Amino acid sequence: MQLELSTEDEAFREEMRTFFTTQVPAEIRETVIAGRELGRDGYVETQRTLNAAGLAVPHWPVEWGGRDWSDLRRHLWLEEMQAAGVPAPLPFNVSMIGPVLAQFASQEMKERFLPATANLDIWWSQGFSEPDAGSDLAGLRTSAVRDGDDWIVNGQKTWTTLGQYGDWIFTLVRTDPEAKKQAGISMLLIDMTTPGLEVRPIQLIDGGHEVNEVWFTDVRVPGENLVGEVNQGWTMAKFLLGNERVGVAPVGTVKRNLARAKRLAGNQLNDPLLRARVAELENELLALELTALRVAAHSAGGEPHPASSVLKLKGTELQQAVSELVLDLAGPAAYSSGAGAGSDLPEWTHLAAPAYLNLRKASIYGGSNEIQRQIIARTILGL
Numbered sequence: 018m019q020l021e022l023s024t025e026d027e028a029f030r031e032e033m034r035t036f037f038t039t040q041v042p043a044e045i046r047e048t049v050i051a052g053r054e055l056g057r058d059g060y061v062e063t064q065r066t067l068n069a070a071g072l073a074v075p076h077w078p079v080e081w082g083g084r085d086w087s088d089l090r091r092h093l094w095l096e097e098m099q100a101a102g103v104p105a106p107l108p109f110n111v112s113m114i115g116p117v118l119a120q121f122a123s124q125e126m127k128e129r130f131l132p133a134t135a136n137l138d139i140w141w142s143q144g145f146s147e148p149d150a151g152s153d154l155a156g157l158r159t160s161a162v163r164d165g166d167d168w169i170v171n172g173q174k175t176w177t178t179l180g181q182y183g184d185w186i187f188t189l190v191r192t193d194p195e196a197k198k199q200a201g202i203s204m205l206l207i208d209m210t211t212p213g214l215e216v217r218p219i220q221l222i223d224g225g226h227e228v229n230e231v232w233f234t235d236v237r238v239p240g241e242n243l244v245g246e247v248n249q250g251w252t253m254a255k256f257l258l259g260n261e262r263v264g265v266a267p268v269g270t271v272k273r274n275l276a277r278a279k280r281l282a283g284n285q286l287n288d289p290l291l292r293a294r295v296a297e298l299e300n301e302l303l304a305l306e307l308t309a310l311r312v313a314a315h316s317a318g319g320e321p322h323p324a325s326s327v328l329k330l331k332g333t334e335l336q337q338a339v340s341e342l343v344l345d346l347a348g349p350a351a352y353s354s355g356a357g358a359g360s361d362l363p364e365w366t367h368l369a370a371p372a373y374l375n376l377r378k379a380s381i382y383g384g385s386n387e388i389q390r391q392i393i394a395r396t397i398l399g400l
């Protein structure tokens with residue numbers, strides 16, 4: 018099946034491709050494509066390059082740097098970015114807190130935070146999940162209690178991605194313990210250098226440092242850092258989580274990784290069983306791409322189409338399946354994950370196992386796949 022774009026959209030795709038492959042340093046893109054760790058500076062440099070060209074926050078309101086593109090163009094922008102190995106603008110900034118502030122914050126708060134958020138002058142962390150509040154997010158217990166004009170925050174957040182780089186954290190806190198659980202939650206913005214706030218690393222199975230615990234002990238937060246109204250946090254959380262799910266299916270990345278896997282396979286592609294496995298993945302990827310276009314074409318008024326749950330579910334499954342393919346292609350060489358620069362084995366074989374292990378996370382974050390299945394059952398299948 019051939020996906021036909023209009024001449025204008027094709028030209029737009031070409032413009033994006035040219036920008037991403039010529040304006041973002043090759044060294045950064047090669048790091049992403051090889052699956053090596055990209056430090057804070059790589060993300061910051063890329064996002065500032067994109068922002069200067071008006072390409073960091075195209076889905077924000079125009080007044081704050083948005084481009085008023087069609088959903089299809091946003092899709093092409095993202096796909097070309099991923100295909101070129103350009104690290105996507107930090108999701109905590111551009112897909113999560115930015116749109117929330119643009120929609121719900123006071124004018125003063127927008128002016129204070131939105132330009133800095135778009136340019137990654139502030140690195141945001143997401144402080145939603147707690148040890149007993151993940152899928153059941155409304156069960157969160159971190160408390161914020163009024164003290165004069167300020168809030169005093171106590172509690173613990175967990176799985177805070179890249180919190181070690183965070184300047185500020187947007188949090189959901191319990192401001193009314195007596196109310197029904199969704200009704201007693203507020204959103205607070207907290208400077209991560211405030212006394213009493215501590216970031217503790219979580220050690221991962223792939224050996225990396227990607228997630229953290231964040232502890233709050235009598236952290237004093239100015240009253241003006243409350244987003245919107247007190248006890249209205251759940252409305253903002255739902256708005257944010259819908260956007261998070263849409264952004265989580267990396268069609269362009271999976272395409273790039275599958276094409277790369279075919280190159281890495283070399284002679285192994287003569288094996289008919291392997292060829293069949295690759296062909297099946299390519300077909301599923303095409304179906305995913307069509308679903309992504311369908312979601313892009315049918316999302317309205319900022320509300321994601323329910324098929325975005327299909328996108329999250331299938332997108333992450335495919336992402337994991339491709340990482341498994343690369344692991345199998347590496348064969349026994351995949352055991353070399355601890356090997357240093359002196360190893361005779363190619364670098365990709367060292368990275369195959371950590372990447373495979375790391376990507377187990379994809380079916381959990383952004384709303385676990387079991388939860389997505391429930392949404393699909395309810396809202397699409399009407400079960």
Ligand SMILES: Cc1cc2nc3c(=O)[nH]c(=O)nc-3n(C[C@H](O)[C@H](O)[C@H](O)COP(=O)(O)OP(=O)(O)OC[C@H]3O[C@@H](n4cnc5c(N)ncnc54)[C@H](O)[C@@H]3O)c2cc1C
Nearest residue numbers: 143144145146150151152176177178378381382383385387
């Ligand atoms: C790598 C990674 C990064 C993350 N980054 C962040 C971050 O930066 N900030 C942040 O706030 N959070 C973050 N999270 C947290 C993430 O949103 C939660 O892990 C997720 O919502 C699941 O919650 P949980 O871990 O408490 O699991 P639980 O909710 O305890 O679920 C455990 C298992 O039970 C299943 N389950 C739960 N409820 C149901 C149900 N009703 N029906 C069927 N099955 C169910 C789940 O699908 C899962 O398989 C991250 C998570 C991971 C893994």
